[in-house]
Amino acid sequence: MNDGVTFRRICVFCGSRFGVRPAYREAAEGLGRLLAARGIELVYGGGNVGLMGAVADACLAAGGAVTGVIPQALMEWEVGHTGLSRLEVVDSMHTRKARMAELSDGFIALPGGLGTFEELFEMLTWAQLGFHGKPVALLDVEDYYAPLAAMVARGVSEGFMRPENSRLLLHGRDAETLLADMAAYRAPVPARRIRDQAQL
Numbered sequence: 001m002n003d004g005v006t007f008r009r010i011c012v013f014c015g016s017r018f019g020v021r022p023a024y025r026e027a028a029e030g031l032g033r034l035l036a037a038r039g040i041e042l043v044y045g046g047g048n049v050g051l052m053g054a055v056a057d058a059c060l061a062a063g064g065a066v067t068g069v070i071p072q073a074l075m076e077w078e079v080g081h082t083g084l085s086r087l088e089v090v091d092s093m094h095t096r097k098a099r100m101a102e103l104s105d106g107f108i109a110l111p112g113g114l115g116t117f118e119e120l121f122e123m124l125t126w127a128q129l130g131f132h133g134k135p136v137a138l139l140d141v142e143d144y145y146a147p148l149a150a151m152v153a154r155g156v157s158e159g160f161m162r163p164e165n166s167r168l169l170l171h172g173r174d175a176e177t178l179l180a181d182m183a184a185y186r187a188p189v190p191a192r193r194i195r196d197q198a199q200l
């Protein structure tokens with residue numbers, strides 16, 4: 001679907017907390033509204049807490065479609081959102097990530113904590129191996145992700161990453177520009193054919 005025209009579904013990874021700055025929540029709500037306005041379905045972790053709930057609620061309130069994917073074990077902890085267009089309850093964190101990846105044409109990380117980092121980096125490592133050719137992007141707010149982008153650059157300069165693999169991670173502050181960058185993205189790593197995600 002990444003044909004430079006439009007995306008059907010985009011997965012958003014983000015914090016299960018709000019963070020200390022109001023700008024984080026505002027960015028999550030803005031992204032939810034933008035996806036709704038573009039007719040792009042939001043795929044996310046299915047929770048009703050923190051930025052996760054904020055992006056979903058804003059998308060729904062603007063008339064958008066939202067699919068949540070949540071492990072049974074987190075239904076209580078992350079308060080499974082009951083107002084979504086679709087909520088898939090799965091058996092594990094691994095199934096959740098694989099399912100979100102399968103459903104989506106691209107990935108955006110908003111500010112978040114360890115869970116958000118983990119989800120972002122798993123999509124990047126799959127892209128690095130050519131298991132998918134979908135765009136992976138950081139929507140930066142208040143320079144939250146500047147140290148992470150610097151760490152990726154350091155991975156290249158210290159010889160742990162191929163220079164072209166730093167292009168796997170798109171990075172921007174404006175959601176509309178980021179969507180345009182994602183639409184124009186061409187994977188630098190040739191896609192491999194794999195039978196299923198279980199091989200990863």
Ligand code: AMP
Pocket residue numbers: 014015016017045047074078093097112113114115116117118119
């Ligand atoms: P956080 O950024 O830590 O607030 O978490 C954001 C989301 O990532 C939540 O839905 C968490 O359940 C999820 N998450 C936390 N740890 C992991 C993990 N190891 N693998 C995948 N997702 C995770």
